Amino acid sequence: MIPLRIGVMGLGTVGAGVFQVLERNSGEIARRTGRGLQVTQVSRRNLDAARELVGDRATVVADPHAIATSPDIDVVVELIGGTTLARDLVLLALRHGKHVVTANKALLAVHGEEIFGEARRLGLTVSFEAAVAGGIPVIKMLREGLSANRISWLAGIINGTTNFILTEMRDRGLPFADVLQEAQRLGYAEADPTFDIEGVDAAHKLALMGAIAFGMPVQFDSVYVEGITALHSQDIRYAGQMGYRIKLLGIARRRDDAGGVELRVHPTLVPEKCLMASVEGAMNAVxxxxxxxxxxxxYGKGAGSEPTASAVVADLVDIARLASAAPEHRVPSLSFQPDALQNLRVLSIDEVVTAFYLRLVVADRSGVLADITRILAAHDISLDAVRQRESSHGEQQTDLVVLTHETIESALRAALKDIQALPSVLQPVVALRKEELA
Amino acid sequence: MIPLRIGVMGLGTVGAGVFQVLERNSGEIARRTGRGLQVTQVSRRNLDAARELVGDRATVVADPHAIATSPDIDVVVELIGGTTLARDLVLLALRHGKHVVTANKALLAVHGEEIFGEARRLGLTVSFEAAVAGGIPVIKMLREGLSANRISWLAGIINGTTNFILTEMRDRGLPFADVLQEAQRLGYAEADPTFDIEGVDAAHKLALMGAIAFGMPVQFDSVYVEGITALHSQDIRYAGQMGYRIKLLGIARRRDDAGGVELRVHPTLVPEKCLMASVEGAMNAVxxxxxxxxxxxxYGKGAGSEPTASAVVADLVDIARLASAAPEHRVPSLSFQPDALQNLRVLSIDEVVTAFYLRLVVADRSGVLADITRILAAHDISLDAVRQRESSHGEQQTDLVVLTHETIESALRAALKDIQALPSVLQPVVALRKEELA
Structure with missing residues (x-):
């Protein structure tokens, strides 16, 4: 069988990884696939740098449009990034009859509906294993490995930068800003880290996983997003003393009782005995x-040149097997048949049900705790644990840490308003969500 | 499209799970697959019990041969167990043009070559996700999710019974025999637990994973197998004091330096910080x-009715998608193309390279440790750590625990022979392998 002809648009870190993995493991991959996989064209603005990598084994072009429209390419790998040029290129490639593999979560989170729709109309595949959790085959696991199941929830550590920062904050007791700076120096965080630390990158990935898990359109705009920039190392310490670690989780949960699903990204307390709590540094887990x-x-590496390439190439292998088969033999991009997607409502954060960790800085006098518990009870929120800690803010103050049982968020917010109004509550209350993941 | 017609041979715990999952999630599964999956025939010796479960929704027969030969069945699910009748039935079903899904690791470990060969000849599929690690989609992960990779090693906790026993021995400091008895009472161990506790079940699964990971025929006979029956809770305690836990691991490792692969099942010290160390009770992980x-x-549940059914049904969904596609569109049973399998040599245990934990009961007098280190050094074995422990055997005795660096097993065995001959070594030396899994 003739080799699958692959065009890589954007020969950066991941693109180079794809080229190298396909070259290094060509024998092994052909033994598996029964067909060669060959990168025949690559694009990069810096032609010399590209030629240095690929030599004369692939054609080098400066303009990726040439690859998207080339008659000699079966599959394009989109590694340009962003949501503008990448969108144009992917749509152009589809209209020129090419399957698409992409690692671009932002693109699919924002323009997924349009891109998957166009692919479907044309009987082509858009694959994106590399867009979520790097080398861990979570997309395949959700779409195929667990296809017997009705998924009730999923929770992921799906951003390595923030997990690295949180791990360092905990291990070394340092504040967020210091650790971020170090992460940037080490290359774990980008010069502009906004997408990572504000939770946007995780929300992109969660929107994709949620769609696949529940059979609904990609709804990035409806994901509740809260990053880690406001997190105090003090809360990481207190959480640890109560047997919890704080992780930035992306959570998708079916809520049949409310006729919808929760899609949310936020710092979350998880029990330290749970495997998720042991996912350290830049690792990912779902x-x-x-x-x-x-x-x-x-569990595995969520980023990096070769781990991401591992996912891209796995998609290419699937396409090499199925490219010439009828579309009904392929797994649908969003796991469910296009006409079977349900427009599930994404619940507002007010409707979300979780337990909470609260930290209050209160005046050190009697009756304060009684006031707080009375207010929580009035809003139907029951207590799981209370701890008093010496405050670092002054002698007349105390840190009060409260773990609640599960409550609807609107009730918690109403209670917090009342608590905040107490004269003995001296600072804004810190509220973090807590999940047992069981 | 007409539903896929499924015949379940052997309606026991797992068979009932398959029937129930397919019925409960039929809507969800059809939304994914674009095709119904219907159990239309089941076999069970106890017809009444079977009828009670399936009602009039499936034909009940006593003799599974009727299903294997039925013209109205597309796929048979073999859940008979054992390697005799199951073999006959699977071959019969293939020769009657049916795809096969099985959870029977023993069958494939022993008769895999014959069965996969027959399926290949007839253009049919034999799927076995449920045969390894229950509901965790490890077969799909190895065959498809990681298809870009040259696998260097894999290590699995792939037997829930032994992991339950080891967890209890550690948590409660009890001897093996007591915990086994309790496991039998709780249903975690069978009345005849030999296959589990002697490591045979894990070896069946390892032989299958090794074949898929490296592209070699299933070589169960060549797997080195050592169970947990001789394990002392004392060693679990000492290992813990040195930062290790003891797990029964199935390990497959490529050894290019020796021109072959290691396939071995044995109790293994793993660092307690490694995620594998936190896999507790009856859970599995690879x-x-x-x-x-x-x-x-x-990581996930390695056994049980519905977790196993989850894997069986995932295989059925794949078959529903691909049954009518040409064989070249399907993933080969053993991951690699049949004509690309390599007859990799399985190394003898003498050739295996690992670190070791040694426990010696020695006379409490000077010079003993010097003698021992001298012997190890003479066999090119270097020490990683040594600890002396008060022996429970008597006042004149000491327990000496030694961790070695990596060594070839033959050297360790030769050294042990010399050590054992020392007059100050009072009991047979306990030697356990240690892996850093990094």
Whole structure:
């Protein structure tokens, strides 16, 4: 069989990884696939740098449009990034009859509906294993491995930068700003880290996983997003003393009782005995709860040249196998058949149900705790644990840490308003969500 | 499209799970697959019990041969167990043009070559996700998710019974025999637990994973197997004091330096900081090291009615999608193309390279440690750590615990022979292998 002819648009770190993995493991991959996979064209603005990498083994062009429209390419790998040029190129490539593999979560989170729709109309595949959790095959696991299950929830550490920062904040007791600076120096955070630290990157990935898990359109705009920039190392310490670690989780949960789904990204307390708590540094992990399988967890590197290339190439292998088969033999991009997607409502954050960690700086006098518990009770919120800590702010102050049982967020917000109005509550209350992941 | 017609041979715990999951999630599964999956025939010796479960929704027969030969069945699910009748039935079903899904690791470990060969000849599929690690989609992960990688090693906790026993021995400091009895009472161990506690079940699964990871025929007979029956809780305690836990691991490792692969099942010390060390009770986990992706880990329930059914049904969904596609569009049973399998040599245990934990009961007098280190050094074995512990055997005795660096097993065995001959070594030396899994 003739080799699959691959065009890589954007020969940066990941593109180079794809080229190198396909070259280094060509024998192994051909043994698996029964067909060669060959990068025949690459694009990069810096032609010399590209030629240095690929030599005369692939054609080098400066303009990726040439690849998207080339008659000699079967699949394009889009690694340009961003949502403007990448969108144009992907649509152009599809209209020229090419399957598409992309690592671009932002593109699919924002323009997924249009891109998947166009691919479907043309009987082509858009694959994106590399867009979520790097080398861990979570997309395949959700779309195929767990296809017997009704998924009830999934929770992921799906941004390595923030997990690295949180790990360092905990291990070394340093404030967010210091650790961020170090992460930038080490290359774990970008010069402009906004997308990572504000949770946007995780929200992109969560929107994709949620769509696949529940069979709904990609709804990035409806994801509730809260980053880690406001997190105090003090809360990481207090959480640790109560047996919890704080992780930035992307959570998708089916809420049949409310006729919708929760899609949310925020710092979350998780029990330190849970495997998720042990996912350290820049590693990623995704937990999935299905009705038949129970809980599964999938762990690995969420970024980097070759881990991401591993996912891109796995998609290419699938395409090499199925490119000439009829579309009905392929797994649908969003896991469910296009005409079977449901317009599930994404709940507002007010409707979300979780437990909470609260930290209050209060005046050190009697009756304060009684006032607070009375207010929580009035809003139907019950207490799981209370701890008093010496405050670093002054002798007349005390830190009060409260763990609540599960409550609807609107009730918690109403209670916090009342608590904040107490004269003995001296600073804005810190409220973090807590999940048992069981 | 007409539904896929499924015949379940052997309606026991797992068979009932398959029936129930397919029925409960039929809507969800059809939304994914674009095609119904219907159990239309089941076999069970106890017809009444079967009828109670399936009602009039499926034909009940006593003899599974009727299903294997039925013209109205597209796929058979073999859940009979064992390697005799199951073999006959699977071959019969293939010769009657049916795809096969099985959870039977023993069958494939022993008769895999014959069965996969027959399926290939007939253009049919034999799927076995449920045969390894229950609901965790490790077969799909190895065959498809990591297809870009040259796998260097994998290590799995792939037997829930032994992991439950080891967890209890550690948590409660109890001897093996007591915990086994309790496990039998709780249903975690069978009345005849030999296959589990002697490591045979894990070896079946390892033989399958090794074949898929490296592209070699299934070589169960060549797997080195050592169970947990001789394990002392004392060693679990000492290992813990040195930062290790003891797990029964199935390990497959490529050894290019020796021109072969290691396939071995044995109790193994693993660092307690490694995620594998936190896999408790009856849970399963598989770690895989690929050259592009790095290390990944996959965790979940390794047994039970519905987790196993989750894997069986995932295989059925794949078949529903691909049954009518040409064979070249399907993933080969053993991941690699049949004509690309390599007859990799399985190394003898003498050739295996690992670090070791040694426990020696020695006379409490000077010069003993010097003698021992001298012997190890003479066999080119270097020490990583030594600890002396008060022996429970008597006042004149001391427990000496030694961790070695990596060594070839033959050297260790030769050294042990010399050490054992020392008059100051009072009991047989306990030697356990240690892996850093990094």
């Amino acid at each position: 937990m999935v709860q299905g009705d038949a399988v129970g809980t599964t967890l999938h | 770690m895989v090291q690929g050259d592009a992706v790095g290390t990944t880990l996959h």
